[in-house]
Amino acid sequence: MSSVIERLRRKKISTQINITYGLILFSTLFLINIGTTAGIYFLFHHQAERAIDDSVDRITKKVSTVQTIDENFFDIDILPSVIFRATDDGGKVIFDTNPHFTATDKMFKFVRKNPPFWASDKYILMETPHSFFYYKDLPLEVGGQTFHFQFLRTITFEKQYIRYLLWAIFFADLIGLGLAVMAGNILGRKILKPLGQVTKTAREISVGSMNKRLNVGNFADEVNEISISLNKMLERLEEGFVQQQRFIADASHELRTPITVIRGYADMLEKYGAEDKEILEEATAEIKKSAQNMQYLVENLLFLARADAGTQILKKSPVEINEVLKSAVESFQNSRVEFTNDKTFEIVGDAEFLKKMFAAFIDNALIYSKDKVFVTLENFGDKAVVKISDSGIGIAPENLERIFDRFYRVDKARAKSDEDKISAGLGLSISKFIADKHGIKISVESELGKGTTFILDFRN
Ligand code: ATP
Ligand code: MG
Numbered sequence: 327m328s329s330v331i332e333r334l335r336r337k338k339i340s341t342q343i344n345i346t347y348g349l350i351l352f353s354t355l356f357l358i359n360i361g362t363t364a365g366i367y368f369l370f371h372h373q374a375e376r377a378i379d380d381s382v383d384r385i386t387k388k389v390s391t392v393q394t395i396d397e398n399f400f401d402i403d404i405l406p407s408v409i410f411r412a413t414d415d416g417g418k419v420i421f422d423t424n425p426h427f428t429a430t431d432k433m434f435k436f437v438r439k440n441p442p443f444w445a446s447d448k449y450i451l452m453e454t455p456h457s458f459f460y461y462k463d464l465p466l467e468v469g470g471q472t473f474h475f476q477f478l479r480t481i482t483f484e485k486q487y488i489r490y491l492l493w494a495i496f497f498a499d500l501i502g503l504g505l506a507v508m509a510g511n512i513l514g515r516k517i518l519k520p521l522g523q524v525t526k527t528a529r530e531i532s533v534g535s536m537n538k539r540l541n542v543g544n545f546a547d548e549v550n551e552i553s554i555s556l557n558k559m560l561e562r563l564e565e566g567f568v569q570q571q572r573f574i575a576d577a578s579h580e581l582r583t584p585i586t587v588i589r590g591y592a593d594m595l596e597k598y599g600a601e602d603k604e605i606l607e608e609a610t611a612e613i614k615k616s617a618q619n620m621q622y623l624v625e626n627l628l629f630l631a632r633a634d635a636g637t638q639i640l641k642k643s644p645v646e647i648n649e650v651l652k653s654a655v656e657s658f659q660n661s662r663v664e665f666t667n668d669k670t671f672e673i674v675g676d677a678e679f680l681k682k683m684f685a686a687f688i689d690n691a692l693i694y695s696k697d698k699v700f701v702t703l704e705n706f707g708d709k710a711v712v713k714i715s716d717s718g719i720g721i722a723p724e725n726l727e728r729i730f731d732r733f734y735r736v737d738k739a740r741a742k743s744d745e746d747k748i749s750a751g752l753g754l755s756i757s758k759f760i761a762d763k764h765g766i767k768i769s770v771e772s773e774l775g776k777g778t779t780f781i782l783d784f785r786n
Contacts, residue, residue: 340514348507355502359495363488368444370484374460375446378477381408382464385475394469395420409478415471428454430476433461457482520549524556536564570634576733577627580750584616584623591616619748626752630732633759640676640763647671647680647710647784648703654684655701663688667703671710673786675764683760684712686753687780691716693749695777708785715779721772729770730758 334342381404388402395412400421404410411430412421419430428436436452445451450461459480465472524540531538539560540553591609599606632638648670655665684701691699695718702713721729721736728734733751761768765785772778 340511340518343514344507344510347510348503351506352499352503355499359492359499363492363495366491367488370481370488371442371445374479374481374484375449377405377408377479378449378460378462381405381410381477382462382475385410385464386466389466389468392468395471395473407479409480411476411478413474413476415473417474420473427478458485517547517549520553524549524553528556531560533567536560536567573630573732577623580623580733580748581620584620584748587616588613622748623750623752626750626756629756630752630759633756638759640679642674642676644672645675645677645680647673647712650677650680651684651701651703651712654681654688657681657685658688658692660692662692662697663699663701665701669705671703671705671784671786673764673784676760679760680764683757683766684714686757687714687782690753691718691778691780694718710784712782712784713779714782715777717777720774720776720778721770722774723772726770726772730754730768 334345337345384402384404388399392399395414400412404423409424409427410421411419411423413430414420433452436454438451438453441447441451445460448462450463452459452461457480459478459482462477464475464477466475467473520541520543527538527540539557542553542557543550591612594605595609599609629638648667651667652665655663688699688701691714695716697717699714699716702711704711704713725736729736731751732755734755735749735751758768760766761782767783769781769783770778771781
């Protein structure tokens with residue numbers, strides 16, 4: 327059985343449905359037909375028994391009213407379906423409604439040895455090659471003589487009828503089943519046809535043709551639902567793919583500058599470096615700076631790549647925010663940064679990542695302003711607010727939304743106060759990732775030419 331199911335499961339869905347459907351239909355028809363035929367069969371047997379009982383009743387009643395059996399006695403109403411015979415004391419047939427029917431004394435070799443369980447034992451069942459009938463002998467005494475009244479009721483025609491009925495039902499079932507399987511096939515193919523199209527389009531979609539979409543019909547059926555879901559998935563995949571491509575292109579572009587610088591100075595060194603001490607010093611310094619910039623870039627790229635892949639592991643533990651903030655401020659060793667804090671605030675987080683996040687904001691504030699940078703921590707009981715504010719160049723409202731995008735810089739050509747450092751436009755996107763991982767809400771208030779304040783909302 328399990329191997330049959332296993333084999334069925336390897337077939338196409340339409341075939342699976344068809345075979346299952348056909349089997350269910352066939353067994354239902356089979357059970358109904360067997361039930362109906364058996365009912366009719368029992369009914370015929372029962373009818374035969376009732377007909378004999380009825381005739382026996384009539385004869386018994388009539389006998390009780392007469393003294394002798396004469397010609398007039400047989401002027402009696404016996405059901406036409408019953409053969410009625412009477413013999414006198416000597417065994418001579420004195421009345422027979424059907425003399426052509428097999429003689430009683432010759433009948434007994436046809437007695438059925440094992441009558442079916444539903445046949446009453448009040449009767450004898452006989453079966454010849456051509457007929458099947460019930461028999462009952464009723465001996466009664468009239469005027470000192472014993473008469474035998476015999477009743478026969480054939481069910482030959484009924485049995486034949488049942489045989490024909492069974493064949494007819496069998497053929498009707500076969501035709502019905504054939505039609506059902508055919509209709510199932512056509513319907514199945516029609517319903518599953520869109521799935522074939524889904525498969526075809528799915529085969530056509532590749533990295534080079536990610537903009538392809540599946541056709542969506544007007545009906546709200548399952549295949550359409552699949553198509554809609556797959557289209558949404560394709561959209562997300564395409565978006566991710568395009569983003570990744572852009573990321574790679576931007577990253578390569580950013581790496582090109584320090585590489586060009588290194589190559590340029592290396593060429594210069596090759597030509598004059600050995601003789602000119604000044605050039606040697608300048609070239610080494612520039613190469614070192616470019617290498618540092620590249621290292622900074624590659625480290626940040628790796629960070630974001632890990633973030634994208636979901637492999638950026640945070641080592642969370644209870645962290646005092648003011649401690650982390652203090653250490654971030656101190657790492658700059660810059661007197662322009664002023665740090666004031668209310669009370670401390672504890673959250674569960676990754677201290678190293680949080681420090682990286684604070685540093686990115688302070689770094690920006692120092693780069694994009696020339697005056698003091700204020701870092702504050704305020705504790706409001708269930709929440710804390712960290713503000714990093716500067717009075718620098720500010721950010722125009724239309725650019726505010728994009729500053730957290732990777733590689734985004736408001737003005738790529740704008741001169742920075744600290745020219746030595748590369749600006750890749752990655753600091754805020756990394757900060758955003760860290761903030762999201764800690765449930766920190768970031769908001770920005772900025773005015774062009776006046777300054778910028780980044781506000782970080784912490785909740786524990
Ligand atoms: P990186 O941080 O990778 O060295 P970056 O500082 O240019 O480079 P982000 O920190 O992501 O990159 O900032 C993105 C852009 O947002 C900056 O290039 C700058 O234009 C703008 N920006 C960020 N902070 C400030 C600020 N405090 N004042 C003015 N502009 C800012
Ligand atoms: Mg930055």
